[in-house]
Amino acid sequence: MNPTILAIESSCDETSASVIQNGRVLSNIVATQAIHEQYGGVVPELASRAHQQNIIPVVSQALQKANIAKSQLDAVAFTRGPGLLGALLVGCSFAKSFALGLNLPLIEVNHMQAHILAHFIDEPAPSFPFLCLTVSGGHTQIVLVKSHLDMEVLGQTTDDAVGEAFDKSAKLLGLPYPGGPMLDKLAATGDPTKFTFPIVNLPGYDFSFSGIKTSILNFVKKNSAAQPDFIKENLADICASIQSALIQTLMKKLHLAAKETGIKEIAIAGGVSANSGLRATLQEASKKYGWNVYLPAFEYCTDNAAMIAMSAHFQYLAGDFTTQYASPDPRLKV
The missing domain is CATH 3.30.420.40 (ATPase, nucleotide binding domain)
Incomplete structure (x- = not known):
């Protein structure tokens, strides 16, 4: 199997999308939210609104940079948790709608496990x-x-x-x-x-x-x-x-x-x-x-969709899919 997967990350204050094909990351787009600087910390409601504004252009950029058409995708992955509930809802809802419209399987990813699996994006891997x-x-x-x-x-x-x-x-x-x-x-x-x-x-x-x-x-x-x-x-x-x-x-x-x-x-x-x-x-x-x-690598330390994509790759190979009934879990454990 050589799956091509679109992955979405929206657990906190970065809106990110990535495309992975056969375990190789083709694109990793991240939109940061500067609005939180004036408050000295992430404001959950503002983060959710920014995700709503950013998610469509970020996904479009990820597909374009990867030179992948929507018809070439085999699955859609998203961060289920842990994270901010409102922020997770945006990514989860978009991924479910996107997958439903294209009749694609869904993969829910644990954010913390994905951080660990970022080590398999590049060599050497542990x-x-x-x-x-x-x-x-x-x-x-x-x-x-x-x-x-x-x-x-x-x-x-x-x-x-x-x-x-x-x-x-x-x-x-x-x-x-x-x-x-x-x-x-x-x-x-x-x-x-x-x-x-x-x-x-x-x-x-x-x-x-x-x-x-x-x-x-x-x-x-x-x-x-x-x-x-x-x-x-x-x-x-x-x-x-x-x-x-x-x-x-x-x-x-x-x-x-x-x-x-x-x-x-x-x-x-x-x-x-x-x-x-x-x-x-x-x-x-x-x-x-x-x-x-x-x-x-520094680009994979902070929140990003490439790590979500890498986790989704291994889950796809294992047949680990979810359903349209999937919902965010802000306190998801490893």
Whole structure:
């Protein structure tokens, strides 16, 4: 089988469409939503409206760039969840209508599994089984990946995601939205040992980031009150110290999981996998522990339809289809 599939991603604030043929991505169009910058975070209702405006031109561009006619498609895939309900509804409804009009089968895709399967878009791809640290604004998980469609969550955050910790910390420091990438950029020029923030160590492979967020809030309030220009004068060092604490928290559990499972195939996925500090730390760990580390291309770190398409490809081959009764699930689990 050499399926040609149109995939749609609309879980948060990126409207994306991709065409994949025989496991090769032919196009990956992403429309971002700048409107959220003025609010310092994603506004769900505004995200849904933007998806409605963007989805038709984005799908048209994806088909055109791939040089694929609608009549050549074998299936339509969409993100079922997790994500924002209103945003998911737009992509789900469009995909169902598009498939119904062309009498095509539907494939519902788990957004977090798709992040992991983005590693199979380009070579080299990890060998099974491998561990994947999935890190984003909504999730922090260590996943045991046994095959393309068989995954088990070994550990996850018990409260906030690491991506949220990055973004909220950046907001406390007065950095513009989205703050995580800016914090990463500033951290590159700072001293990560200048300030100390707590690293919570829960039993097993689970994470916790609420404590470090509270610590950073208290740190900012205390030092700003004592010295009004403290944050401005020490911004790079503060960013580096925060980033170091968050990465150490992630690496402590990842190392434990790798040690106890004996798995040396290690991958990262999700928006935070674009963080330069995390990528550099993983490269160092690969030398220290003999890991084979896999880092996704930057364009496949954040939300995109190419990863949805890749997951849909494997699901198509497995005969994993859904029906017109499919509905979004904002809290879908891996």
